[in-house]
Amino acid sequence: MSMDTTPPRLQPMDLAGIDDLLTEDEKAVRSSVRQLCVEHVDPYVADWFERGQVDDIRGLIKQFGSLGLLGMHLEGYGCAGMSATEYGIACLELEASDSGIRSMVSVQGSLAMFAIWKFGSEEQKNEWLPAMASGEAIGCFGLTEPDAGSDPANMRTRARRDGSDWVLDGRKMWITNGTIADVAVVWAQTEDGIRGFVIPTATSGFSAPEIHHKQSLRASVTSELVMDSVRLPDSAMLPEVRGLRGPLSCLNEARYGIVWGALGAARSSLEASLDYAGTRIAFDKPISAFQLTQAKLVDMNLEYTKGLLLALHLGRRKDAGALRPEQVSLGKLNNVREALDICRTARTILGANGISLEYPVIRHMSNLESVLTYEGTVEMHTLIVGQAMTGHSAFR
Known part of the structure; x- marks a missing residue:
């Protein structure tokens, strides 16, 4: 015999009761990210979008780092080590404020940091990941090219050997965070197939001019990456992966x-x-x-x-x-x-x-x-x- 119970009141934005499927930790992540956005993004983002410029973007990224959002689903090296579901919930809350804001966090953690975390040497991981997790260093990820979007196997960026060094030449396009980045993970054709390289953006021959006149993702920095005889040591190559x-x-x-x-x-x-x-x-x-x-x-x-x-x-x-x-x-x-x-x-x-x-x-x-x-x-x-x-x- 079952007892009659009164079902909880319907919430207009959660008619199916999906909240019941979330853990308390997942709800806490949602609450923390939502509060950060309410304080540091929502009051300003329409103006940023209209002007095409985010004020104090480095300070904002450090705010994300202080909450553990940068590379939050990665383990070690200063990363928060949260679950994939918690990371997804954070992405939802960030994009509820603006897609450009979520994009800068995603590129930092899921592209630049993940590439180093998954395929980098211990030296590369220790040099970059703690600073990127805290927001002290900003990363970008260079794959798409002006003539190679959906077909990255035909990229034209080349890396050639010169003694013990690598020399990179090429261009990447539509790169989030590029102009403000301290480090770029760039993929290039080599005689040994496609390889990834970790490039400090202060390296001679590297530049990242910002792309203007966008009518989308305006609260986000979008750039071109230009490599003009960028010389790198052998240790700059990601050692643990080859190919697409x-x-x-x-x-x-x-x-x-x-x-x-x-x-x-x-x-x-x-x-x-x-x-x-x-x-x-x-x-x-x-x-x-x-x-x-x-x-x-x-x-x-x-x-x-x-x-x-x-x-x-x-x-x-x-x-x-x-x-x-x-x-x-x-x-x-x-x-x-x-x-x-x-x-x-x-x-x-x-x-x-x-x-x-x-x-x-x-x-x-x-x-x-x-x-x-x-x-x-x-x-x-x-x-x-x-x-x-x-x-x-x-x-x-």
């Missing part, structure tokens, strides 16, 4: 963060539209009382909820060591696409106000246009999932 497996495994780490992060932009836009619909009066009642507006809100919440369940499932698999790259592609493909659709629908609820930076929606929508493309385009992830389903490669 190196950079692609780093990209998989970053893509995992995007699976969660895109939902932050979606949640912020959904919250904004729900609040707006409850206060905007038309025909003597709030527009949230109209059927068509409710249909939009329900559809948005439904897709957000499904995306969050998918992200949480993938996080649990990653923590269990069972997550495959194809599953990350599935998550990135779905969650970014649905998040962008949520932002576009939220914009319609806000009407003309939807294009104003007084509200976060147009900023999130614009940012997600970049997130849709980077770390693998829709086309690439579709073909990855298609190959997993059919066993046939359709890339060529």
Whole structure:
């Protein structure tokens, strides 16, 4: 015989009760990152986006470091050693403030730091990882080139031997953190295949001009990397990997963060539209009382909820060591696409106000246009999932 119990009251932004699936530690991470963003990001980010410049960006990155967010899912060398799910939750909260803010944290931890942590020598790890974990040193990751985005095997950046040294020549494009970075992890063709190199950005011949005139990810530094006869010692090469497996495994780490992060932009836009619909009066009642507006809100919440369940499932698999790259592609493909659709629908609820930076929606929508493309385009992830389903490669 069962006793009748009163179910908990429904929360409009958690209709499925997903909070019940989170541990207390995971909730604590969420609370800490949310509070940091409320204090240090949210009051300023619309202005940063409008000006295309983040004030005191080094100070902000140190704030992230002080909370343990930089390389938080890595073990040792000053890193926090948190779970993959906790890292994902942090990405969601960061991107609820702005995709550019989440991107700078992801590039630092999941690309630059992960590459050194996974494939670097002990000397490289000890030199760079503690300083990067604290935010004292900023890293960037150079893979994409002007003519080699989805096909990195055809990169033109070259590294050649000159005595005991390496000499690098080439260009990388669309590099987050590049202009402010202290160290760059750069991938180049060699006679022995693709290799990674750890380049202090003060090295002669290295430059990182900032890319301007962006209309997306404006609260983020995006750069070109230029290597003009950059001379490096042999110890600058990442010793533990050769070929595309190196950079692609780093990209998989970053893509995992995007699976969660895109939902932050979606949640912020959904919250904004729900609040707006409850206060905007038309025909003597709030527009949230109209059927068509409710249909939009329900559809948005439904897709957000499904995306969050998918992200949480993938996080649990990653923590269990069972997550495959194809599953990350599935998550990135779905969650970014649905998040962008949520932002576009939220914009319609806000009407003309939807294009104003007084509200976060147009900023999130614009940012997600970049997130849709980077770390693998829709086309690439579709073909990855298609190959997993059919066993046939359709890339060529």
